Amino acid sequence: MGLKYIEHIKTAVLILLILLSVTLTFSIWTFRPNYEPIEQSPTSEITLGDKQKLSEVILPYKIISTSRDGITGTTDREDIKTLMDFMKTWSFQNLAEADKEITADEADEIISQPESVTLFFRSPIPFGVVDSLFRFSDSVTTESSFSQVVIETQSDIGLVHFIGADGGRRFTAHVTGVKPERLSSLMAGAEEYEPFAAVERETARTLYLPATSNSVSNMTFFQQDISPSDFSEALFPDISMVKKEPFGEHSEKYFDINYQMIVDTQMKTLKFTNISMRSENEGVSIPSELLLDSMNFVNKHGGWTNDFVLSSMDPLRKLIKYRMEVEGYPVFSDSSLTFTEITQIWGNGQISSYSRPYYQLGQPLPESSEKRLPAGTDVAEYLRQQPEVDFDHVSDIVRGYELQRNEETLYTLEPAWFYEESGEWYPVKKAGTGGGRSGLE
Template sequence: MKYIEPVKSVVLFLLVMLSVILTFIIWTYTPDYKIIEQTEGKEILIGSQKRMEDIIRPYKAIYRFDEEFTGTASNGAMKDIMKAFQGWNVLDLVPINNNLTANYVNEMIRTNNRMTIFFTGEIPYSAFSSIFQFADKEIPETTFNRMIIDWTNYGNKDLQIFFISSNNKTLMRSHVSLQNTNPFIRDVIEPAKTYSAFKEIERDGFTSLYMPNDKIESTKYMYTFIEEPLESFKNVLFPNPNIVQRSIESAITEKYQDGKSRMTVDSNLKSLTYVYPAVESSAIIEPSKLLKDSFEFINEHGGFTADYRYVSKNTNKNQLEYQQYLQGLPVYSDQVISKITTAWGDNLIFRYKRPYYSLVFDIPTEKEIKELPSGVEIVEKIQQLNNFVLSDIDDIVVGYYLKQDSTSIMTLEPCWFVVHNGIATKLTPELLGGVVNGLE
């Protein structure tokens, strides 16, 4: 019994020491942390991403040789023209005329050794900064929809360029000094001598129309198509897709909502419309920023699911439109939607309307060569009717009329179209003598 107390004391001392040692170990312990690799959220891409120059393309070019016009709307020729521009140093961009008249423009185009390139929409100069190298540090905050290139002095390695804005009635001039003009002459100018002859259709007090003299052969296509998953668009457009509620409004309409924004789907038109009312704004956005923001918004989720091209802007509504193209020709329809439309708000998208179908591949056995009347014939027929006033027409173009044949097949029929204020009207033998319908 006499040893119990000393033993207790020793055990207590050992326990105290052990507690001190363990406390010291805990305080001084440094774990061997492993580096945790950061994982980014999975990016949702509905289609492939594009470059700015993919959505900005001319739709027609005409050339003046020896008092005569030739021209083309060939997709290959438009690609060659844009390729030829790559890396050009554009020098001395200066304003020439701020009150441009139609007659002045017509005379410029009639001048020999000049080519005129037509764009559907007004293009901000900054959108060409990935194609041209502008010598001026500050690119003007304005737009153009026609380019005239004068190659008269190409032997001195100098080209003169004119930029015309039909909306603003402005003319800018610049020139390009090339180390070697041979590729431009070989790839762009020389082929134009073999293009179809074009005729100038003069309109008193208005810019002329330029129409092909010869009949046009184009291909009728049948394409299979798919519908892109609506869940993908929901996940892209809504900040928190998990709280989005889906409701069936009718046999052809359904809505997705999160309390702040909504997405409406029309299964007949194969369209979806996303609206975020809280960011609606009346502040006008500069053209360059508007195009940049709109392009980046769509491109971030791979929204250019076909050959879509920028075709128009409405400055007052901060709205841009992109038209679907096939084989270099615009696609119009009154059965399904064929445009992408964006309206920008207060630093965010306000309205986004688009198709949710994609053409997949053409059926080779269903291809058919169609012969269309010449452009000159079409103008003559229009002038005999009361359906159109020639001075009101923006242009007359060959395009594709798109219609749905079945749940998986769409037909694209080549036709002539009259374009006025962004609305295309299909011209058929029946329609030329009857009722006209506007198409998107």
């Protein structure tokens, strides 16, 4: 009798345990804890200055218009923007390679044809970013580049030439959507540009330069600085790991395990370096990627603290430069004073070196004087006669500003002529002034 009840008790306990297990399992499945949401700390992104679009740093620096009455041209920023805005309304089609290697004579023939307009760029522009400047109806896949754009204004098929630098290629495209009345108005306005003239050379492309003298204002600016510590916070991945120490009489060093930033407090410049990167830089960068990476890098910390434009690019060295401009004139300086360029070197998809000024030009003081500069054609003939100048290797002659420091807080921009020879810029020294040729960065 006792054994019989024991079996019933075991069965009842087993059923109870099964019911308890089912209940607990269901509770676990349906349990929703009332957790308080964890608030994320806001990520602070230092913005030092402006951010720019590609079309704002890639601009022609000169336009010439060729007609049967002669050549006119302009470097005025508003004239250039007016033409670029007009061209952005066009539709470019049927981009095709016309010459694998255009010669100097062939380029001169295209640029000098009557009823044409030519845009000159400071640096070769890769087709990989051309959609940022103009509207193409078809996908552009070539990584070739162009330095001049020639518009045949009388062409029945709307022909446009994209001409590469010396030894480069020539491409053509057809354009539609060009309003004839607006084009006629543009050409009529081009007749009011200042007179230009062609300066021919034996083995190099023709230079197109102002044929008359012109007055350019001297300008003086108060200096404004951005704190180097703001740059360190913007450039280093983890500011909490950054240390700072003196680095000479007028220098400071910010550093962590992978990066360092050397600040020259006298010249108001800095150089940010990836010290963990291998010194050798293998391969050639894709030009459009180099350009886009460099733009994104500066935009990320709002590094356009003055007006800068693309000035040169070397995909082999993975080097790219942006030069300061004031009112459309390039700004140069003796490198013993300070820099007027942003320079980047890239490697393996990362920034390797980043050099730049950290001063800003504040509000200009009231203009007090003007300087009359000689005609560009006169400057060219002067350079042609100089024994230390290889005139066939002079790639450009421009009006610009030389940056000078008057006092600790004042910068003066002195108007002058400059010429580029074999990739280096120099001021044009007048005959009889003495002194050798000094390079400007």
